Amino acid sequence: MSTDLFQAPDYFQLDDLLTEEHKLVRDAARDWVKREVSPIIEESCQKAEFASHLISGLAEIGAFGPYIPVEYGGAGLDQISYGLIMQELERGDSGIRSTASVQSSLVMYPIYKYGNEEQRQKYLPKLASGEMVGCFGLTEPDFGSNPGGMVTNIKDMGDHYLLNGAKLWISNSPFADIAIVWAKNEDGRIKGLIVERGMEGFSTPETHNKWSLRASATGELVFDNVKVPKENLLPNKDGLGAPLGCLDSARYGIAWGTIGAAMDCYDTALRYSKQRIQFGKPIAGFQLQQKKLAEMITEITKAQFITWRLGVLRNEGRATSAQISMCKRNNVDMALKIARDARQMLGGMGITGEYPIMRHMMNLESVVTYEGTHDIHLLITGLDITGENAFV
Numbered sequence: 260m261s262t263d264l265f266q267a268p269d270y271f272q273l274d275d276l277l278t279e280e281h282k283l284v285r286d287a288a289r290d291w292v293k294r295e296v297s298p299i300i301e302e303s304c305q306k307a308e309f310a311s312h313l314i315s316g317l318a319e320i321g322a323f324g325p326y327i328p329v330e331y332g333g334a335g336l337d338q339i340s341y342g343l344i345m346q347e348l349e350r351g352d353s354g355i356r357s358t359a360s361v362q363s364s365l366v367m368y369p370i371y372k373y374g375n376e377e378q379r380q381k382y383l384p385k386l387a388s389g390e391m392v393g394c395f396g397l398t399e400p401d402f403g404s405n406p407g408g409m410v411t412n413i414k415d416m417g418d419h420y421l422l423n424g425a426k427l428w429i430s431n432s433p434f435a436d437i438a439i440v441w442a443k444n445e446d447g448r449i450k451g452l453i454v455e456r457g458m459e460g461f462s463t464p465e466t467h468n469k470w471s472l473r474a475s476a477t478g479e480l481v482f483d484n485v486k487v488p489k490e491n492l493l494p495n496k497d498g499l500g501a502p503l504g505c506l507d508s509a510r511y512g513i514a515w516g517t518i519g520a521a522m523d524c525y526d527t528a529l530r531y532s533k534q535r536i537q538f539g540k541p542i543a544g545f546q547l548q549q550k551k552l553a554e555m556i557t558e559i560t561k562a563q564f565i566t567w568r569l570g571v572l573r574n575e576g577r578a579t580s581a582q583i584s585m586c587k588r589n590n591v592d593m594a595l596k597i598a599r600d601a602r603q604m605l606g607g608m609g610i611t612g613e614y615p616i617m618r619h620m621m622n623l624e625s626v627v628t629y630e631g632t633h634d635i636h637l638l639i640t641g642l643d644i645t646g647e648n649a650f651v
């Protein structure tokens with residue numbers, strides 16, 4: 260892997276809108292990514308291995324539960340600091356950001372928001388320190404965009420619940436210590452449960468042969484008459500709104516994260532274009548290449564501002580799910596287009612692991628699908644502005 264020369268673009272001085280704390284948190288994450296992620300990430304992806312030694316470092320930079328209160332081991336930061344950490348992690352690799360997103364927004368968040376005090380005390384400090392890693396099981400083989408149709412179910416057996424069913428495409432599942440699992444009870448109501456590795460009948464087979472997010476482990480969750488103690492039910496919220504609340508937090512993190520991936524592609528293409536000589540001059544001097552670079556920095560800048568504003572609204576408790584959808588959809592699409600253009604700007608070198616662009620591009624093909632697909636987020640915006648539901 261060549262040296263990480265990344266320089267973050269800030270064309271409209273967004274830094275002026277950040278507090279000293281925001282900048283400190285971001286710079287710590289940026290330095291950590293340069294030091295720990297960049298040197299190993301290409302090999303990790305080539306081998307399709309999650310670099311589990313990164314877990315303690317992720318915990319140290321506050322990437323596990325950035326906005327979870329300090330009393331539970333979290334970093335106690337605001338939403339913009341949380342976003343900036345995600346931006347820096349995804350600048351390194353979407354798979355590393357995914358691991359942190361799942362741990363924070365899809366595991367710690369539901370335990371913090373929907374769990375009781377005992378559950379918070381038992382799990383949150385260990386999740387924040389990385390001593391424990393979690394995953395989130397919502398998607399099923401036959402229910403992806405339509406999770407409300409899920410067939411995974413629990414039966415009340417008096418002193419415990421009996422859990423049956425299967426979840427597919429679950430990030431972190433192959434090595435997770437616990438899983439937040441969404442299942443229907445006898446009344447068809449969706450409930451959240453904390454399922455622990457080692458419970459009889461619970462297995463987590465890994466999904467292989469991915470061309471995307473290769474540095475992140477993905478797998479299934481299989482439940483064959485798993486006895487789940489009653490105290491493992493999340494008591495404070497149920498229904499589809501409970502998992503969707505977690506997704507809001509994760510999608511917001513993705514909106515920031517994909518800016519990081521886009522920045523890395525832009526920065527790489529800009530540097531390369533100034534050095535690569537064809538027809539006697541740097542390719543940066545050709546109008547067609549300048550058009551690509553100019554459009555990239557314009558789109559990155561627009562995304563930075565819509566996302567920063569979303570962070571302000573979230574800090575004030577005013578951001579809507581529809582705003583988060585719009586931002587996630589816009590930013591992933593923006594990053595994917597930039598990755599594709601940047602890859603072309605590097606010519607043949609663009610397809611190699613010498614540069615990060617192709618890896619970002621392939622990663623983003625997952626990011627555009629998970630946490631609500633590109634089309635589903637458009638339908639959410641459509642419903643929000645028209646009042647008409649075009650999902651069914």
Ligand SMILES: Cc1cc2nc3c(=O)[nH]c(=O)nc-3n(C[C@H](O)[C@H](O)[C@H](O)COP(=O)(O)OP(=O)(O)OC[C@H]3O[C@@H](n4cnc5c(N)ncnc54)[C@H](O)[C@@H]3O)c2cc1C
Pocket residue numbers: 361394395396397398402403404405427428429430431472477625628629630631632633634635638649650651
């Ligand atoms: C690498 C990876 C990691 C993941 N991690 C997790 C995880 O940790 N936990 C978890 O629970 N899930 C996870 N997912 C699952 C992910 O959220 C789903 O893949 C996603 O929600 C889409 O579901 P699906 O793949 O079943 O596609 P489908 O829902 O079958 O969609 C297929 C296509 O149909 C379109 N479509 C569907 N419904 C409509 C409609 N009403 N109108 C128009 N078009 C429609 C979609 O936009 C899409 O283009 C992960 C996925 C991937 C790829």
